[in-house]
Amino acid sequence: MTTDTDPVLAEDPITGEEIELPADVEVGEIIDSPVTGTELEVISLDPVTLEEAPELEEDWGE
Amino acid sequence: VETYTASVVGGTGFTGGELLRLLAGHPNFEVVQATSRSADNMTVGRSHPNLRDLDLRFSDPDDLESVDVLFSATPHGVSMGRVDDYFEVADTVVDLSADFRLPEAAMYDEWYDGHESPEYLERAEYALPELNRENLPGADLIAGGGCNATATILGLKPLVDAGVLGPDSGEVVVDVKVGSSEGGAGGGAASSHPERSGVVRPYAPTGHRHEAEIEAYLGLSVSFTVHAVDMVRGASATCHVFPDEPVSKADLWKGYRGAYADEPFMRVVSGGGGVYRYPEPKSVAGTNHGEVGFELDPGNRRVVVFSAIDNMTKGSAGQAVHATNVALGLPETAGLEFGGLHPVGSP
Amino acid sequence: VETYTASVVGGTGFTGGELLRLLAGHPNFEVVQATSRSADNMTVGRSHPNLRDLDLRFSDPDDLESVDVLFSATPHGVSMGRVDDYFEVADTVVDLSADFRLPEAAMYDEWYDGHESPEYLERAEYALPELNRENLPGADLIAGGGCNATATILGLKPLVDAGVLGPDSGEVVVDVKVGSSEGGAGGGAASSHPERSGVVRPYAPTGHRHEAEIEAYLGLSVSFTVHAVDMVRGASATCHVFPDEPVSKADLWKGYRGAYADEPFMRVVSGGGGVYRYPEPKSVAGTNHGEVGFELDPGNRRVVVFSAIDNMTKGSAGQAVHATNVALGLPETAGLEFGGLHPVGSP
Numbered sequence: 001m002t003t004d005t006d007p008v009l010a011e012d013p014i015t016g017e018e019i020e021l022p023a024d025v026e027v028g029e030i031i032d033s034p035v036t037g038t039e040l041e042v043i044s045l046d047p048v049t050l051e052e053a054p055e056l057e058e059d060w061g062e
Numbered sequence: 063v064e065t066y067t068a069s070v071v072g073g074t075g076f077t078g079g080e081l082l083r084l085l086a087g088h089p090n091f092e093v094v095q096a097t098s099r100s101a102d103n104m105t106v107g108r109s110h111p112n113l114r115d116l117d118l119r120f121s122d123p124d125d126l127e128s129v130d131v132l133f134s135a136t137p138h139g140v141s142m143g144r145v146d147d148y149f150e151v152a153d154t155v156v157d158l159s160a161d162f163r164l165p166e167a168a169m170y171d172e173w174y175d176g177h178e179s180p181e182y183l184e185r186a187e188y189a190l191p192e193l194n195r196e197n198l199p200g201a202d203l204i205a206g207g208g209c210n211a212t213a214t215i216l217g218l219k220p221l222v223d224a225g226v227l228g229p230d231s232g233e234v235v236v237d238v239k240v241g242s243s244e245g246g247a248g249g250g251a252a253s254s255h256p257e258r259s260g261v262v263r264p265y266a267p268t269g270h271r272h273e274a275e276i277e278a279y280l281g282l283s284v285s286f287t288v289h290a291v292d293m294v295r296g297a298s299a300t301c302h303v304f305p306d307e308p309v310s311k312a313d314l315w316k317g318y319r320g321a322y323a324d325e326p327f328m329r330v331v332s333g334g335g336g337v338y339r340y341p342e343p344k345s346v347a348g349t350n351h352g353e354v355g356f357e358l359d360p361g362n363r364r365v366v367v368f369s370a371i372d373n374m375t376k377g378s379a380g381q382a383v384h385a386t387n388v389a390l391g392l393p394e395t396a397g398l399e400f401g402g403l404h405p406v407g408s409p
Numbered sequence: 410v411e412t413y414t415a416s417v418v419g420g421t422g423f424t425g426g427e428l429l430r431l432l433a434g435h436p437n438f439e440v441v442q443a444t445s446r447s448a449d450n451m452t453v454g455r456s457h458p459n460l461r462d463l464d465l466r467f468s469d470p471d472d473l474e475s476v477d478v479l480f481s482a483t484p485h486g487v488s489m490g491r492v493d494d495y496f497e498v499a500d501t502v503v504d505l506s507a508d509f510r511l512p513e514a515a516m517y518d519e520w521y522d523g524h525e526s527p528e529y530l531e532r533a534e535y536a537l538p539e540l541n542r543e544n545l546p547g548a549d550l551i552a553g554g555g556c557n558a559t560a561t562i563l564g565l566k567p568l569v570d571a572g573v574l575g576p577d578s579g580e581v582v583v584d585v586k587v588g589s590s591e592g593g594a595g596g597g598a599a600s601s602h603p604e605r606s607g608v609v610r611p612y613a614p615t616g617h618r619h620e621a622e623i624e625a626y627l628g629l630s631v632s633f634t635v636h637a638v639d640m641v642r643g644a645s646a647t648c649h650v651f652p653d654e655p656v657s658k659a660d661l662w663k664g665y666r667g668a669y670a671d672e673p674f675m676r677v678v679s680g681g682g683g684v685y686r687y688p689e690p691k692s693v694a695g696t697n698h699g700e701v702g703f704e705l706d707p708g709n710r711r712v713v714v715f716s717a718i719d720n721m722t723k724g725s726a727g728q729a730v731h732a733t734n735v736a737l738g739l740p741e742t743a744g745l746e747f748g749g750l751h752p753v754g755s756p
Contacts, residue, residue, distance in 0.1 A: 015662045030682075036662055037681025233711075235649045237584035239609045239638065252684045260755025262586045262638055262645040264687040267680075267704035267713050285709040287647060291586065291609055292639040292755055298609040300634060302582045302649070333614075337599045340611040357614035362580075362632040366614050408607025408639055 010048040066130035069095035078135035079110040080379035088397030097123035126151040142178045162186035162205035189385035198388040209377025211275040213299040217369030220321035232304040234284040241293035265290040296343025296409040301367040341370035347409030350380035350398040413477035416442035425482035426457040427726035435744030444470035473498045489525045509533035509552035536732035545735040556724025558622040560646040564716030567668035579651040581631040588640030612637040643690025643756040648714040688717035694756030697727035697745040
């Protein structure tokens with residue numbers, strides 16, 4: 001019986017490993033992967049699916 | 063004395079400030095306008111303390127005054143949208159962003175977000191005189207080189223000219239160290255002083271935009287990585303190359319002196335005595351000089367090339383003024399004679 | 410609680426001071442002697458302000474007291490001449506110079522000035538536990554790794570273990586940035602503050618000694634260049650490698666996490682969010698941590714590996730204490746738990 005505060009399980013898109021996410025995670029939210037630290041975007045819930053967040057656009061200046 | 067009127071669009075940024083400094087001190091130029099949306103009607107000296115003597119206030123970039131030469135020091139993506147307006151008020155337009163830097167529109171689709179006025183690319187001349195001097199006289203649209211590409215091109219050009227390096231050479235690894243002014247004056251946590259002091263921070267682990275520019279102008283495909291280090295100004299490129307044929311120190315000296323002996327701003331500094339034995343940003347800080355040097359590593363069939371410039375001058379504002387001197391037929395070093403300081407703090 | 414007595418030979422140098430700091434704070438060690446010719450009879454706190462609470466005066470290195478473990482933080486060439494004396498007073502000798510670091514005497518003829526007691530080389534164990542843990546228990550002569558080699562080995566070992574890199578791989582370019590403590594406390598114009606601030610200075614354009622050490626312990630031949638940058642502590646190695654077979658990000662994560670997930674001092678930091686997205690000396694300053702990370706550059710069939718350590722701890726004193734913990738069967742992280750500071754100035 002899962003309560004709504006149990007962590008949610010999802011697959012880390014880079015390493016394929018199963019990772020735990022906060023229960024209240026929402027679609028569109030950006031979270032950092034506990035495995036790689038990479039920023040991931042929540043694409044959908046039930047099941048929770050994740051994608052690598054768009055590459056941070058570096059301010060290249062010059 | 064021939065004098066030309068000049069304006070600087072985007073005058074509050076570091077690059078804009080350097081342009082104003084060089085032009086205000088240039089015997090053949092008179093600065094008549096410096097624009098800024100954020101600091102409209104404020105004095106230039108408020109943004110740039112070294113320009114407190116310049117009797118000029120920023121004005122609105124939408125009321126451009128007619129001038130002989132308009133310098134645009136705006137972020138990428140601005141001047142490609144305003145170039146028609148620029149030509150309505152100026153005979154010569156010098157852009158320091160990347161907007162006219164690459165020769166083909168397709169490259170902007172791949173590395174930037176496309177191009178709004180690709181029809182101007184054909185007309186644009188790459189600013190770096192050490193590479194493109196013969197095409198600059200009379201040019202009316204000049205595109206400043208990127209500072210990392212400038213440092214790399216200056217370092218490797220002599221090897222390409224001497225046939226030591228070519229399109230099918232082995233790996234060419236370029237490992238660049240730059241100061242914080244390269245990230246521009248932009249804010250953000252990463253560029254706050256507490257987070258930025260004493261860094262050796264990979265800033266662009268893979269540098270496609272720089273690679274595209276270098277490939278376009280040197281015909282060399284390079285593997286590029288940029289690190290931020292604890293300087294404000296300065297760019298130092300270390301190029302690791304593996305020529306197919308063994309090369310000797312004598313060949314290297316001949317190639318580098320041949321390429322740069324007559325260049326007013328270039329110095330070959332390689333393994334001499336004293337403290338500054340190889341090229342270093344400290345040695346060229348504030349000047350339009352470029353220092354290049356090399357070391358032979360026979361054990362690894364490798365040549366290590368060092369190239370140091372000040373990204374604010376040789377890498378942008380100085381290069382723009384140097385190219386404009388050539389375009390207008392003025393003495394090449396006019397307004398660019400400052401030789402640097404010693405001792406000097408972190409550049 | 411098991412405690413061991415320790416002495417530090419060469420206690421006034423930066424490395425000697427770090428050893429005294431770590432040992433004085435170590436639950437299982439008691440520092441009974443710190444030697445110095447130049448500061449004989451002076452308090453340790455006079456040389457190292459962070460050790461003013463340590464009730465100890467320097468003594469003459471010719472009157473060595475008997476201890477369980479003797480740490481030698483002298484320049485190259487000293488301990489190879491004194492190792493017999495050391496073993497008369499100590500059961501375990503830990504040398505932080507290069508004197509017992511390379512496995513064969515011939516390498517000392519090639520890269521140093523020969524070796525005075527080559528018979529000890531066989532007995533010496535390389536200190537870096539991440540590489541040599543299984544041989545350390547009971548070792549009585551431990552040789553600290555060089556800081557540049559340590560940073561490089563930690564960065565590339567996972568790729569060698571995973572078969573991505575091997576002796577016949579293509580070019581392996583290692584471009585290192587180090588702080589001024591690496592040159593030791595030595596004087597000379599080049600290391601004066603005015604001449605040293607804000608440098609990006611090629612310090613060893615070609616680095617044979619480091620290459621020999623890396624080749625001996627990783628079986629990889631590398632092309633090495635070291636630059637001094639504006640830090641006091643810290644070493645950052647950027648390794649540009651060109652694997653024969655394409656490799657994916659998942660492979661890289663699997664290789665690096667496989668190698669280091671269980672290592673108490675190693676962190677894999679690669680492309681995450683926030684300010685510190687890749688390994689950086691600031692993040693590990695003062696700690697025995699090592700940070701490694703990577704970036705894939707498919708366009709150039711290149712993998713860029715970043716590795717950052719503090720040359721004073723993970724690169725010397727910390728590594729020595731870590732290896733000694735393993736040799737004596739003590740908890741590996743004993744005395745090495747400090748996690749660093751944030752924000753922190755130039756390391």
